Each structure stands twice: as C-alpha cells, then as structure tokens.
Amino acid sequence: MKAAVLYNYDEDLVIEEVPIGEPGDREVLVRIIATGVCHSDLSAAKGKSRPPLPIILGHEAAGIVERTGSAVSKVRKGDHVILSWAPNCGECFYCHKRLPTMCDTYGAAAGGGTLWNGARRLGSAAKPINHFTCLSSFAELAVVPESSCSKIEKDIPFEVAALVGCAVTTGFGAVVNDARVEPGEVVGVIGVGGVGINAIHAASIAGAEAIVAIDINPEKEGVARSFGATHFLNSATQDVAAELKALSRGRGADSVIDCTGRPDAIALAYDSARPGGSVISVGIAAKGEMVCLPASTLPNTQKRVIGSNYGGGVPERDFERILALYCAGRLDLDRQVGKRVPLDEINDAFRWLEQGVLARTIVCFDH
Ligand SMILES: [Zn+2]
Ligand SMILES: [Zn+2]
Numbered sequence: 001m002k003a004a005v006l007y008n009y010d011e012d013l014v015i016e017e018v019p020i021g022e023p024g025d026r027e028v029l030v031r032i033i034a035t036g037v038c039h040s041d042l043s044a045a046k047g048k049s050r051p052p053l054p055i056i057l058g059h060e061a062a063g064i065v066e067r068t069g070s071a072v073s074k075v076r077k078g079d080h081v082i083l084s085w086a087p088n089c090g091e092c093f094y095c096h097k098r099l100p101t102m103c104d105t106y107g108a109a110a111g112g113g114t115l116w117n118g119a120r121r122l123g124s125a126a127k128p129i130n131h132f133t134c135l136s137s138f139a140e141l142a143v144v145p146e147s148s149c150s151k152i153e154k155d156i157p158f159e160v161a162a163l164v165g166c167a168v169t170t171g172f173g174a175v176v177n178d179a180r181v182e183p184g185e186v187v188g189v190i191g192v193g194g195v196g197i198n199a200i201h202a203a204s205i206a207g208a209e210a211i212v213a214i215d216i217n218p219e220k221e222g223v224a225r226s227f228g229a230t231h232f233l234n235s236a237t238q239d240v241a242a243e244l245k246a247l248s249r250g251r252g253a254d255s256v257i258d259c260t261g262r263p264d265a266i267a268l269a270y271d272s273a274r275p276g277g278s279v280i281s282v283g284i285a286a287k288g289e290m291v292c293l294p295a296s297t298l299p300n301t302q303k304r305v306i307g308s309n310y311g312g313g314v315p316e317r318d319f320e321r322i323l324a325l326y327c328a329g330r331l332d333l334d335r336q337v338g339k340r341v342p343l344d345e346i347n348d349a350f351r352w353l354e355q356g357v358l359a360r361t362i363v364c365f366d367h
Contacts, residue, residue: 003122003139004346005129007054009047012347018056018129018139021121025071026146030081034158034340035137036060036360037349038166038194040284044132045350048286052113055130056122058137058363059085062161065149066141075149082161084315085133087147089116101310109134109145116145138346140365150316156323159337159362163194164326166310167360168333169318171198171259173311174282175206177318179255183207186248188272190235191259192220194360195282197227197336199257204228205330210247214240214268223358227332241271252277257308261285267292275301282308340364 001020004013023029041057043049051057065079075081088095088103095103105116113130114120121143122136123129134145152161171194175181187203189196192215203211204227212231213224221232231247233240244253252274258265261283269279270293285291297303311318325331338359341349349361 001140002343003056003136004058004343005054005056006045009045009050009053013045013057013138013350015344015346018122019124020139020141020143023067023069023121023143024115024119025069027069027115027121027143028065028072028075028146028149029067030063030083030142030144030149031066032061032063032137032140032142032365034062034162034365035363036162036166037346037353037363038360039353040166041138042350042353043284049284050287051132052130054123055113055132056136056139057132058139059133059135060162060166061135061137061142062152062158062165063142069146072146074146075151079149079151080154080156080158080161081149082152082165082319083135083137083142083144084148084150084319085135085166086310086315087134087145090147098314100314106134115143138343138363140343150319152319152323156326157334159340159364160326160333162362163333163336163360164319164322167194168198168322168336169311169315170282170308171195171311172202172322173313173315173318174257174280174308175199175202177311177313178280178306178308179257179278181206181208181255184209185254186210186212186244188212188214188240188244188253188256188269189229189259190214190256190265190269191283192217192224193259193358194336196259197223197358199259199282200224200229201227201331205325212244212247212253217356220358235265235268240268244272248274251275254278255280257282259283263289263291270303270305273303275303277303279303279305280308281305336360337362342366
C-alpha cells in the first residue's frame with residue numbers, strides 16, 4: 001500500500017510503498033477514505049511528543065472495512081466506519097472505571113508503537129514500521145483493533161466522519177462531558193482552531209448565553225462568530241479575565257476551555273473562571289512544561305481544574321450524539337472540511353497547519 005512514513009523528526013514524511021500484514025483475530029483491515037491532518041500529528045512529526053520511529057502518523061480517519069479477523073463481531077466487510085484513536089480493551093482497571101480513553105492495554109500499545117500485545121502489521125520483519133495510536137491512517141490501508149471501529153450510516157460523508165474521529169469529539173466533549181455547560185452560562189474558549197471551533201459550537205448548542213472566543217490572531221474572529229461566539233477577545237492586547245468578569249456581573253466565566261496547551265493560557269483560564277467554575281485543559285503542552293497557579297486561591301475559590309482527553313467521555317457514544325446532531329442540521333460539520341488533497345501533498349498540509357490555516361485539510365484517497 002502507499003503510505004506516508006516519518007523517518008526523522010522535523011523532516012518531511014516520505015511517500016512510499018509499505019507492506020501491510022493481515023489482521024489478527026480481533027483486528028480489522030480498513031480501507032482509509034479520508035483522514036484529517038491534526039495538531040497531534042504535527043506535534044509527533046516535529047518530535048514534541050516523541051513517538052517511536054519510523055512511524056506512519058494519522059489518527060483522524062474514516063473508511064470502509066475491507067477484511068476482519070476471525071473473532072471480530074462488531075463490524076463486517078463493507079461497513080463504513082469512524083476510527084477511534086483511543087480503542088479500549090473493556091477489561092482493565094480504567095475500562096472498569098468507565099474511563100475507556102485511559103485504557104491500560106491501549107496505553108501500552110500506543111506508547112510502544114504497536115497494536116494490542118505488541119503486534120505490528122506495518123513494514124516488513126526486517127524493517128518494521130511503528131503504529132500511531134493504533135491507527136496510522138496516513139496510508140491507503142490500516143490494520144486496527146476491532147474496538148477502534150464505529151459503524152456509521154452510509155450517507156455520512158467520509159470527510160465529516162474523519163473530523164468526528166478527533167477534533168469534533170474533543171471540542172464537543174470538553175463542553176458537554178467536562179464543562180457540562182448549562183443554558184444561560186458564560187463560557188470562554190481559548191484558541192480558535194479545529195478543537196476550539198467545536199467547543200464554541202457545542203457551547204452554543206448547549207444554550208450558553210455568552211460564548212467568548214479568545215485568540216491572539218484577530219483574523220479568527222469571523223470564523224469564531226460564525227460558529228456561535230458572541231464575543232471575541234484578543235489575549236495579546238486585552239485583559240481577558242477583566243472582560244470576562246464584566247460579562248458575568250463581576251463573577252468570572254462559568255467555564256473556560258483552553259485548547260492551546262500553552263501554560264500561560266491555562267493560567268489565564270484559571271484567572272478568568274468564577275469561584276466554583278471550571279477550567280478545562282484540552283490543548284496539549286510540550287513535554288516538561290509547567291503551569292503556575294496562585295496556590296492560596298485553590299481552596300477558597302473551589303475552582304475545578306479538569307483535564308479533558310478525547311472529549312472526556314466515551315468517544316463511541318459521543319460519535320453517535322454528534323452525528324445525530326449533524327444529521328438533524330444542528331451541528332455544522334460540512335463547513336469544517338477544508339482543502340481535500342491526495343496523500344502526495346500531505347507535507348503541504350502540515351505546513352498549512354503550522355501557518356494556522358483554520359479549516360481542516362483532509363487527505364482523501366481515490367481508490
Ligand atoms: Zn487529533
Ligand atoms: Zn482497558
């Protein structure tokens with residue numbers, strides 16, 4: 001199959017033919033149709049998250065089931081599927097705690113660049129290639145755990161389904177599962193990117209009264225407002241905490257969602273939240289970075305600082321909720337699909353992402 005391989009950090013991906021193995025008992029061979037290029041791919045390619053090399057990146061994808069292992073019962077050949085980048089085993093401590101995105105079995109696999117139990121299906125025996133988040137979707141085909149696959153209706157566009165596989169669910173879930181935004185609330189969203197747009201959109205659907213988009217790039221205002229932001233603040237030039245207090249009768253925002261992962265932005269989110277309010281940390285900081293918070297205020301303000309991974313819920317359940325809202329015309333996902341490019345142009349897609357081009361570039365395969 002044709003795939004994009006990362007051999008060295010901070011270098012272009014190499015487009016080449018790569019051998020792919022047959023799916024194991026509980027694995028599925030999926031023909032990738034659409035895959036988004038997300039910031040986590042960029043962080044991996046730049047070496048910030050230091051995945052094992054060589055590796056095939058890509059974790060926001062949808063496709064068609066091509067072949068299933070002997071013990072697979074969840075999907076069958078021809079099914080259209082969204083791929084989850086946090087498959088779970090259903091049997092470990094965290095799966096039993098109903099925290100499936102923390103699954104121990106997945107954690108070991110993803111950390112080691114493999115599928116379950118150390119299996120690799122990419123590359124040759126002499127020259128193995130690592131898996132990324134058990135998906136590796138920057139390729140014509142992917143072998144994935146059965147639990148990565150969520151069947152969807154055949155009328156859902158693959159580009160939309162791919163977006164639901166990461167950015168949409170991450171932003172939507174942060175608002176619905178973690179911030180638990182209620183009608184009439186004041187919500188701040190720091191970082192108007194692929195995830196931030198979805199947090200803004202979800203807050204709007206949840207009935208927030210004021211949705212304040214915060215970014216250092218004033219050009220993001222238009223798109224933020226088009227997805228439901230009622231206000232826009234430039235954190236480089238405005239006092240965000242003071243403005244949010246002014247919008248909430250002096251209290252501060254009910255919740256502030258940071259989608260940037262920048263330590264100063266997380267501290268700003270903390271300053272901007274009201275006593276008893278929520279600070280939701282979604283964006284991923286570079287390894288080793290620390291956040292500084294005013295310790296004396298932690299007990300008496302009772303602010304809740306919450307980490308949010310993949311929307312903080314059960315991704316598969318959230319996929320269904322999101323697609324139901326999309327099919328009802330309430331969630332605008334079509335407008336989030338940016339340029340469609342072939343795999344050969346994936347390095348350009350990475351550069352656009354770095355330059356801050358907002359709409360998601362989707363690599364599409366013309367099988
Ligand atoms: Zn992603
Ligand atoms: Zn598990």
